[in-house]
Amino acid sequence: xxxxxxxxxxxxxxxxxxxxxxxxxxxxxxxxxxxxxxxxxxxxxxxxxxxxxxxxxxxxxxxxxxxxxxxxxxxxxxxxxxxxxxxxxxxxxxxxxxxxxxxxxxxxxxxxxxxxxxxxxxxxxxxxxxxxxxxxxxxxxxxxxxxxxxxxxxxxxxxx
Amino acid sequence: xxxxxxxxxxxxxxxxxxxxxxxxxxxxxxxxxxxxxxxxxxxxxxxxxxxxxxxxxxxxxxxxxxxxxxxxxxxxxxxxxxxxxxxxxxxxxxxxxxxxxxxxxxxxxxxxxxxxxxxxxxxxxxxxxxxxxxxxxxxxxxxxxxxxxxxxxxxxxxxx
Numbered sequence: 347x348x349x350x351x352x353x354x355x356x357x358x359x360x361x362x363x364x365x366x367x368x369x370x371x372x373x374x375x376x377x378x379x380x381x382x383x384x385x386x387x388x389x390x391x392x393x394x395x396x397x398x399x400x401x402x403x404x405x406x407x408x409x410x411x412x413x414x415x416x417x418x419x420x421x422x423x424x425x426x427x428x429x430x431x432x433x434x435x436x437x438x439x440x441x442x443x444x445x446x447x448x449x450x451x452x453x454x455x456x457x458x459x460x461x462x463x464x465x466x467x468x469x470x471x472x473x474x475x476x477x478x479x480x481x482x483x484x485x486x487x488x489x490x491x492x493x494x495x496x497x498x499x500x501x502x503x504x505x506x
Numbered sequence: 507x508x509x510x511x512x513x514x515x516x517x518x519x520x521x522x523x524x525x526x527x528x529x530x531x532x533x534x535x536x537x538x539x540x541x542x543x544x545x546x547x548x549x550x551x552x553x554x555x556x557x558x559x560x561x562x563x564x565x566x567x568x569x570x571x572x573x574x575x576x577x578x579x580x581x582x583x584x585x586x587x588x589x590x591x592x593x594x595x596x597x598x599x600x601x602x603x604x605x606x607x608x609x610x611x612x613x614x615x616x617x618x619x620x621x622x623x624x625x626x627x628x629x630x631x632x633x634x635x636x637x638x639x640x641x642x643x644x645x646x647x648x649x650x651x652x653x654x655x656x657x658x659x660x661x662x663x664x665x666x
Contacts, residue, residue, distance in 0.1 A: 363558070404600075444568055448600070
């Protein structure tokens with residue numbers, strides 16, 4: 347895997363996201379990487395990210411899947427354009443839809459691994475499927491339809 | 507609307523959820539009420555709940571819709587059983603699936619209102635549809651399939 351996460355390539359003005367922004371001190375700061383043809387993100391929940399005692403809160407799972415998927419969409423689009431991820435203009439994606447299926451209660455006391463796969467790239471839309479693995483079991487699956495942000499939606503200064 | 511929120515009826519041992527537990531000091535502590543045949547929850551995001559500057563983080567929207575919907579499912583089930591919400595054994599729901607469609611960027615500087623409607627109750631499953639309104643506009647819609655927890659999934663002491 348590469349040493350630099352997808353999110354570490356985002357320009358500063360696009361790095362304030364609660365889920366994945368490297369500049370959001372209150373946020374989750376998730377980090378995503380390529381691992382061959384899959385993207386992977388490992389996040390260890392805090393003790394207070396609980397649903398019922400010992401079980402991870404479903405909203406956290408949705409949040410990680412969301413940001414990991416939009417990050418994967420961006421990284422995939424850079425690849426298809428044969429561009430390095432730090433080249434301008436930035437390619438960033440927002441979520442059009444997020445679907446999560448909760449298959450098993452997710453244990454709180456271990457790292458959560460989310461693995462994503464690009465299912466389709468069509469114009470500005472990228473569909474990313476993912477699964478969340480905890481303690482060796484797939485506890486949730488997700489599908490995100492991500493849409494590339496138009497430049498006029500971006501903050502005015504998107505330089506790094 | 508009633509003065510006491512659905513979540514304030516939950517037994518202490520089921521009140522640690524990051525999204526809606528009244529005993530989770532780090533959590534969102536969302537509160538849901540009946541308003542005629544709809545359930546309503548109003549949450550004002552913190553400045554750090556951002557996606558891009560000025561816009562609410564989608565994972566927060568998913569989290570509010572999730573907890574508001576499982577709370578609505580429980581409240582609806584108590585209704586169908588003609589039971590007060592503080593009677594034992596408690597009726598609590600977990601999320602089987604969560605679908606969110608993001609229709610418009612959601613502004614960060616105003617309260618977010620989520621309104622839920624029970625679409626179906628079938629055995630232990632309750633389907634709740636919802637919409638998130640900010641500044642007078644429907645910015646997202648959600649559908650949650652909630653499943654009633656079995657008593658053996660609950661923490662051992664569920665007394666209030």
